[in-house]
Amino acid sequence: MFLRLIIYRIKVLLKNRVLLFWTFAFPVVLGLLFNFAFSGLDDQGQLETTKIGIVSSDAEKTENFETVLYSLENDGKPVYQGKQMSKKQAVTQLSDEKIAGYYEITPTDISLAVSQSGIPQTIMEEFLNQYLQQTTEIENLIASGSVNPQAISEDLFASTNYVAEGHQASSYSVKSFYFFTLVAMAIMYSFMWGLKNANDQQANQSANGMRLSLLPKNKLTVAIANLLASFVLFYSQSMIILAIFHFVYQVDFGNRWGWILLIYGVASLATLSLGTLIGNALPKLGLQQKISIGVGLSMAMSFFAGMMGSQSLKYWIDVNLPLLGKLNLVNLISDSLYQLFYYQSLNTFYINLAWLVGFTIVFMLLNYFFERRVQYDHL
Structure with a gap:
């Protein structure tokens, strides 16, 4: 029935x-x-190297971040071309559309600022999300005291899997x-x-x-x-x-x-x-x-x-x-x-x-x- x-x-x-x-x-x-x-749009939107800004108040944190950021490549070309600058310079260049966005790195946080929505901005956002997720996992492992901090750092920032993940995101449709x-x-x-x-x-x-x-x-x-x-x-x-x-x-x-x-x-x-x-x-x-x-x-x-x-x-x-x-x-x-x-x-x-x-x-x-x-x- x-x-x-x-x-x-x-x-x-x-x-x-x-x-x-x-x-x-x-x-x-x-x-x-x-x-x-x-x-x-896909033929027109092949990714070129994206110019971005880095506003830093933590040198060590910035160095680790840039190591991963600049390791990403698309068809043999770097995905990002970055330059460290002051907050005022970053805001001005973002307003003039000279950069797609800028990352602000402080001792407690990493944030992203963009002025519009598009393919480069979307990839920048996801890269940051993935980076913060992995670094949080690392910090938790270090806090547990069960692993070697230097070994973890090397595994993460030299990881081809991580680069491949960023590269996959850059193959944008x-x-x-x-x-x-x-x-x-x-x-x-x-x-x-x-x-x-x-x-x-x-x-x-x-x-x-x-x-x-x-x-x-x-x-x-x-x-x-x-x-x-x-x-x-x-x-x-x-x-x-x-x-x-x-x-x-x-x-x-x-x-x-x-x-x-x-x-x-x-x-x-x-x-x-x-x-x-x-x-x-x-x-x-x-x-x-x-x-x-x-x-x-x-x-x-x-x-x-x-x-x-x-x-x-x-x-x-x-x-x-x-x-x-x-x-x-x-x-x-x-x-x-x-x-x-x-x-x-x-x-x-x-x-x-x-x-x-x-x-x-x-x-x-x-x-x-x-x-x-x-x-x-x-x-």
Whole structure:
């Protein structure tokens, strides 16, 4: 009976051509436009040596930092060309666009200052993140007293693996970067299927809701069957879209396909559950009103994730309000794909994956809370 409920629900959803357009045809068409717009950017955007500034108040710390920084190469050319300068000189040269940014090194911290968002600035930010992560690990090992500090220093700063990681990040695909946000927005649109489920489960919203309320089945069983049906349908759609992006539009997603498929699955469950939650939490609003709320939320998340020419805002949020970035589903999804593509280390990816799993669990629990409280005076 449970399997029949799932099959029946898939058949019902397949008849909804409007939602099929927005969750399948629209991302494909928008991807085609993205392909026309960004297909030449990778050829134009081959990385040249980036000029940067170093503002230092700690000579030893700066020496270690520069050792790693200047060891990074791209096709035999150094990725960075740096010069030590005063803070005033750095600010002036950054304002005049003579340097892409500058690192400020103090005895307690290393920070990055940029005036715009772009490929060099993004790579500079990630290099700093990776460097700080590794140096923190070293400091912890030294503090434990179980290792030789000099040996650790040599292993880190002469490590070919570390240089390779920085080099991988420098093999930047601008086209892939933009498509990651499109993929995240497309996955976010699955909220429409979740919203449709909630609408069809409510007797005061649809005739389907009345019939489902009269079934001699537990409401939770029906809700789970509907969720699984919409997940199977949307995930199948997403795999076709992913195949079109990769094989037809020639978008490079990297080679970590297992993790990519997992992100698609977890993110789809999260956004489906979010759509159901919108429907359950606002039972007195009509379906179109709820869809408008969901679309508005999706567009806002996409904007803050850097999709609409707002990369500088996304960068500012990542630096100054990182929690806000973690609360943005579109940003979590696009960043996860970004991390899988560019970085060898998966530490930050695991954090994003944990946030997505957490959102999925919270949304499902809230849906259960709302659905078990639903009662009707009459049908």
